[in-house]
Amino acid sequence: MMIRQETVSYLRFLRRSLHVATDGGWLFYAWMLVLTAVALVGANAWAVQVRDGMIRTNMTDHVSWGLYIANFTFCVGLAAGGVMMVIPAYLYHDHDMHEVVIVGEVLAIAAIIMSTLSVVVDLGRPDRFWHLIPGIGKFNWPMSMLTWDIIVLNGYLLINLHVVGYLLYTRFRGAEPNPKWYVPFVLLSIVWAISIHTVTAFLYCGLGGRPFWNTALLAPRFLASAFVSGPAFILLVLRVVRVGTELPMSPGPARLLVQIIRVAAVVNLLMLVSELFTLFYAGGAHLASARYLFFGDHGKYGLVTWIWTAIGLNVVGTILFFTPAALERGWTRVAACAMVIVGIWIEKGMGLIIPGFIPSTLHEVVEYAPSLTEWKVTAGIWALGLLLLTAMLKVTVAVFTNKLSALAEIPPVSSSS
Amino acid sequence: MSESRKFSLPILGEVDRRTAVKAGAATLGLAAWAAAIRPWFEWTAELNPDEVLQKHYRELTPEQLQVILNKLTDEARKQSGKPAVVKDHKPIPGVSFAYALNLSICIGCRKCAEACHVENNHDRPSHQSYIRVFEMQKGGIDFEKGNANYDHPVPAKDKYYMPVQCQQCENPPCVKACPIEATWQESDGIVVVDYNWCIGCRYCEAACPYHARRFNWEKPQIPANEINPNQSYLSNRVRPQGVMEKCTFCLHRTREGKLPACLEACPTGARVFGNVLDPDSEIRWVLENKRVFVLKEELGTKPRFYYFFDK
Ligand code: SF4
Ligand code: SF4
Numbered sequence: 001m002m003i004r005q006e007t008v009s010y011l012r013f014l015r016r017s018l019h020v021a022t023d024g025g026w027l028f029y030a031w032m033l034v035l036t037a038v039a040l041v042g043a044n045a046w047a048v049q050v051r052d053g054m055i056r057t058n059m060t061d062h063v064s065w066g067l068y069i070a071n072f073t074f075c076v077g078l079a080a081g082g083v084m085m086v087i088p089a090y091l092y093h094d095h096d097m098h099e100v101v102i103v104g105e106v107l108a109i110a111a112i113i114m115s116t117l118s119v120v121v122d123l124g125r126p127d128r129f130w131h132l133i134p135g136i137g138k139f140n141w142p143m144s145m146l147t148w149d150i151i152v153l154n155g156y157l158l159i160n161l162h163v164v165g166y167l168l169y170t171r172f173r174g175a176e177p178n179p180k181w182y183v184p185f186v187l188l189s190i191v192w193a194i195s196i197h198t199v200t201a202f203l204y205c206g207l208g209g210r211p212f213w214n215t216a217l218l219a220p221r222f223l224a225s226a227f228v229s230g231p232a233f234i235l236l237v238l239r240v241v242r243v244g245t246e247l248p249m250s251p252g253p254a255r256l257l258v259q260i261i262r263v264a265a266v267v268n269l270l271m272l273v274s275e276l277f278t279l280f281y282a283g284g285a286h287l288a289s290a291r292y293l294f295f296g297d298h299g300k301y302g303l304v305t306w307i308w309t310a311i312g313l314n315v316v317g318t319i320l321f322f323t324p325a326a327l328e329r330g331w332t333r334v335a336a337c338a339m340v341i342v343g344i345w346i347e348k349g350m351g352l353i354i355p356g357f358i359p360s361t362l363h364e365v366v367e368y369a370p371s372l373t374e375w376k377v378t379a380g381i382w383a384l385g386l387l388l389l390t391a392m393l394k395v396t397v398a399v400f401t402n403k404l405s406a407l408a409e410i411p412p413v414s415s416s417s
Numbered sequence: 418m419s420e421s422r423k424f425s426l427p428i429l430g431e432v433d434r435r436t437a438v439k440a441g442a443a444t445l446g447l448a449a450w451a452a453a454i455r456p457w458f459e460w461t462a463e464l465n466p467d468e469v470l471q472k473h474y475r476e477l478t479p480e481q482l483q484v485i486l487n488k489l490t491d492e493a494r495k496q497s498g499k500p501a502v503v504k505d506h507k508p509i510p511g512v513s514f515a516y517a518l519n520l521s522i523c524i525g526c527r528k529c530a531e532a533c534h535v536e537n538n539h540d541r542p543s544h545q546s547y548i549r550v551f552e553m554q555k556g557g558i559d560f561e562k563g564n565a566n567y568d569h570p571v572p573a574k575d576k577y578y579m580p581v582q583c584q585q586c587e588n589p590p591c592v593k594a595c596p597i598e599a600t601w602q603e604s605d606g607i608v609v610v611d612y613n614w615c616i617g618c619r620y621c622e623a624a625c626p627y628h629a630r631r632f633n634w635e636k637p638q639i640p641a642n643e644i645n646p647n648q649s650y651l652s653n654r655v656r657p658q659g660v661m662e663k664c665t666f667c668l669h670r671t672r673e674g675k676l677p678a679c680l681e682a683c684p685t686g687a688r689v690f691g692n693v694l695d696p697d698s699e700i701r702w703v704l705e706n707k708r709v710f711v712l713k714e715e716l717g718t719k720p721r722f723y724y725f726f727d728k
Binding site for chain 1 (some may be wrong): 436437439446448450453454455457459460461464469473476549551560561563565581590593594595596597598599614615616617619620622623624625626627628630631632633634635636657658659660694713716717718723
């Protein structure tokens with residue numbers, strides 16, 4: 001009897017959530033429509049790529065990973081960084097943070113889904129995806145780092161789905177969440193966040209034949225940049241939520257995020273400088289890729305503009321974060337966030353994955369720039385991720401403003417967007 | 418939007434105007450999705466359902482494997498118009514292959530690369546081959562000064578030539594990398610790929626330190642009359658789209674006691690191939706009497722492909 005009631009109530013929660021997630025003002029509808037359109041373009045480009053072959057991309061046997069894996073790397077960082085909100089909230093019992101923590105976890109869910117999609121679109125044979133499923137496929141664990149990555153990413157997704165689902169559903173019923181049911185998972189998700197990014201770094205730095213990736217500094221650099229891009233993205237989301245909804249928000253959590261970014265951004269830049277120094281001062285096998293990346297090689301300069309744009313954005317963004325204005329609400333903070341997000345997207349993608357292949361293992365310099373198909377598919381993945389994020393945030397806000405509640409008899413017809 | 422009032426989703430219960438509009442939008446959205454991913458279905462329509470569900474090569478019973486070989490043989494005959502056969506060549510017990518190449522007499526003519534192209538049913542438009550020949554600067558073994566795209570009469574002054582293909586590493590990073598064991602090492606040392614199991618993630622290609630793996634970026638194109646009819650499941654059968662492939666030391670020849678195509682094509686006799694476990698073999702003599710070296714020894718991959726100079 002109890003269970004039956006629970007199920008009914010839970011189904012009602014899902015139904016009402018669907019209602020809330022698809023309801024809003026014209027701005028909301030326009031946003032969702034644009035995202036859907038972009039996602040459709042991406043889906044179509046991917047389907048064509050599956051039919052005609054990966055020849056639709058600009059990847060080659062020399063540069064065999066491109067924009068997709070670049071975007072994958074960034075999204076994993078975003079997912080890990082999303083949970084950085086959680087540390088101060090739970091470790092230091094900062095109560096202001098509790099309400100916004102969930103934003104970080106929602107972001108983590110969307111980011112993990114985006115990173116998974118980025119790998120799926122990179123497969124030459126997506127029809128054989130089931131070969132990866134332990135039990136029915138042939139899972140090369142623990143040998144292959146890729147299998148580790150699949151495990152930690154899926155685990156992370158499940159943990160965050162559980163925490164978010166549990167917190168929202170108990171709020172919906174008007175009950176107090178029972179710490180026993182979520183605090184251990186929250187703590188686990190913090191450790192796990194670090195593991196997903198570390199394992200992803202191992203994916204690259206475990207390859208002895210690729211000296212550019214084969215550096216012990218790779219994993220720490222991954223983490224530092226994740227602690228910048230994740231919180232920066234959350235700051236932007238918080239701003240949209242604050243301006244667009246009635247959810248009251250105190251300025252404290254955002255300030256704390258800026259502090260986190262300040263530290264992480266400086267560490268990130270420091271590690272970049274120390275890596276550059278070792279590279280160019282001591283030389284070595286590492287050097288060829290770095291030289292191509294930063295200055296061009298053999299008359300080829302394909303990545304030079306990318307990396308200097310990234311460095312410029314990261315440096316200016318970091319400086320902006322150190323201005324007093326960054327602690328206040330306003331455009332300085334927004335600009336700083338946007339800059340470091342784009343900067344790190346380039347640095348972790350075009351600036352890290354691609355130069356691992358240039359020059360090739362036999363020192364041939366074959367350049368790469370993403371094809372239109374690759375851009376379309378990647379844009380589609382982002383659109384889908386943002387769609388999910390928007391829908392989940394709508395539900396979250398509705399629950400926290402008591403618009404979506406089992407206690408309210410009549411569901412509100414519309415909420416603002 | 419007035420027609421959309423007709424739509425209603427049972428799960429939504431409250432069918433007010435807004436809900437109906439939403440349901441209409443959802444229906445339209447689904448239709449748009451179906452249209453967007455139509456190319457996917459054009460592709461799956463051509464797939465063979467048995468092949469989609471096929472088990473890993475090493476888990477097939479002999480009967481199951483025979484059924485697959487028969488089917489592949491039929492396909493190969495249709496495709497080539499010749500009495501082609503797709504066999505399954507198993508490693509011979511007590512055999513461990515190795516290859517050695519005499520850099521003092523290789524003249525860089527690329528006959529080996531060409532022979533590979535023909536023997537292994539490679540894609541014609543891309544001139545694919547498992548062998549790349551590098552023109553190197555005398556005075557060192559520095560690939561940074563090498564060039565694989567030379568286009569002048571050979572041998573050129575002050576240069577020597579270094580053909581590179583899969584080194585059939587004893588400790589192969591590509592095998593370690595593969596998430597689904599689609600590539601593995603056989604008892605005679607040859608590293609193979611199950612083209613019907615590989616998902617095309619290309620992690621092995623990133624892992625290989627010798628640029629030895631090739632991906633089928635599209636369906637290989639070969640004129641019917643040029644198809645080599647003597648094929649093997651793990652080696653030179655015409656590969657499907659979207660999977661990895663690599664040099665197999667021509668296992669469809671060498672496991673029958675023949676020599677690799679690249680060796681037979683070499684006009685200078687720079688190539689030596691054989692079973693290292695046979696004390697009377699030429700390869701054994703070379704390994705014991707020449708100062709041989711391997712590429713990137715520091716990586717610990719233990720190649721079975723050796724290079725040496727006469728002088
Ligand atoms: S050379 Fe490359 S493909 Fe061949 S066995 Fe070694 S790692 Fe694998
Ligand atoms: S491309 Fe194929 S063989 Fe290579 S790692 Fe991926 S699944 Fe394995």
